[in-house]
Amino acid sequence: MLKIIDKYILKRYLATFSVMLLMFIPIGIVIDVSEKVNRMIENQAPFNEIAWYYLDFTIYFANLLFPIFLFLSVIWFTSKLANNTEIIAILSSGISFTRFMRPYIVGATIVSFFALIMSVYLVPSASAGFKNFRYKYLIGNGQNEMRDNSDVFRQISKDEYLFVSGYNEVSKMAFNFSMEKFEGDKLKYKLIASRIKWNEKTKNYTLFSYSKRKVGEYGDIIERGEKKDTIFNFDLEDLTPLVYIAETLPLNELHKFIDKEKARGSSNINTYLVVLYKKYSIPVSAFILTIIAVAVSAMKRRGGMGANLAIGIVLAFAFVFLDKVFGVLAEKSTAPPLLAVWTPNIVFGLLAIYLLRNAKR
Structure with a gap:
């Protein structure tokens, strides 16, 4: 019953x-x-x-x-x-x-x-x-508005900073990439690229239309190219806009991300x-x-x-x-x-x- x-x-x-x-x-x-x-x-x-x-x-x-x-x-x-x-x-x-x-x-x-x-x-x-x-x-206005609302500027280490003006979650690609490395208050090098893409299979990044300037004591060294595969010490999540990054991470990755942001002293914690x-x-x-x-x-x-x-x-x-x-x-x-x-x-x-x-x- x-x-x-x-x-x-x-x-x-x-x-x-x-x-x-x-x-x-x-x-x-x-x-x-x-x-x-x-x-x-x-x-x-x-x-x-x-x-x-x-x-x-x-x-x-x-x-x-x-x-x-x-x-x-x-x-x-x-x-x-x-x-x-x-x-x-x-x-x-x-x-x-x-x-x-x-x-x-x-x-x-x-x-x-x-x-x-x-x-x-x-x-x-x-x-x-x-x-x-x-x-x-x-x-x-679509993509223009996305760029205005999804700029990412982050300090990824004690002396390294990166910037992107937009990120596409589907293609794993960010736009207008810029990375700067300092030694004290002096700029050591600056890397810019029109796009940067994460490659899931090879676990590295591809730069498109890039330019790298190394600041030297007697002159700068400039490297340019249309395409280059390379490895960086930052994570893919560092390219994601702060407006919605936490909502897009699985639970285990979210825990790691929060621990990393706490260590950085993030204001969005x-x-x-x-x-x-x-x-x-x-x-x-x-x-x-x-x-x-x-x-x-x-x-x-x-x-x-x-x-x-x-x-x-x-x-x-x-x-x-x-x-x-x-x-x-x-x-x-x-x-x-x-x-x-x-x-x-x-x-x-x-x-x-x-x-x-x-x-x-």
Whole structure:
């Protein structure tokens, strides 16, 4: 009996959540196409890049908004159970409210597991493609705007500095490359190139239309060429614009990148830490929002499903609002990133405990 009820609720949990995603993602794509099709045409975006962009768009926003979709889907089907007096029948048979919650927790565990896997393996790649296409074709005047917003100037060692004016994640190529090496306050050499490309197979870089000037005591030595393969002591991530670099790195690379930026004393370290902590906080939110959704919608209300959905929408957007506010607070202030990222889960976790106690009564 109990296993049948568990399977029934778990099936409804996963099915409703899946349908909710399949309904809203295409709507989001249609709205995005209608808003951006003119810029894609003006900036001559190739069709294959547009197709990849919307695949990345789907993964990126499914991960970003999955707590809302999960919350509303649980409220939707639990409200239907309540309106059909199914929950009353289940509890009247002697099953406790805590036992009734078991299939919901199992469902939240499954969803959280897949959300974590996506966040670690799929979302970084999707974020890279999504952001790169956006900066290349959609913001302002396309590539010119991308160049203005993606300049990279970094100190890669005690006496070495590099600069690029744009980076393409797909081709692993940066533009208007410049590298300078100093000894004290004296310039030792300067290397410039129109492009620099990372070669995945050979693990080296290729310079195009390059020029290298070595500053000598009695005269400079200049080397020029159209193409040259070489090795540098900086990583590929050092060429990536700061505006979205952390979002494009897999978990293990993100940890290494954060350690390296801490050693350099980067001023953007809080931004990177927020990205890291959210990979863990978002899956946990599935449990909290599931408990709140069940506690809110398990009671049969006079307003029916409409009242429950209204409450759910308000709570869902309150969660997103807190998440955004504290995320920005962590990036732009001295607030501890770990506390800021987890504050929405802490606040709604306390709310979940309160609502669950009332629902049991």
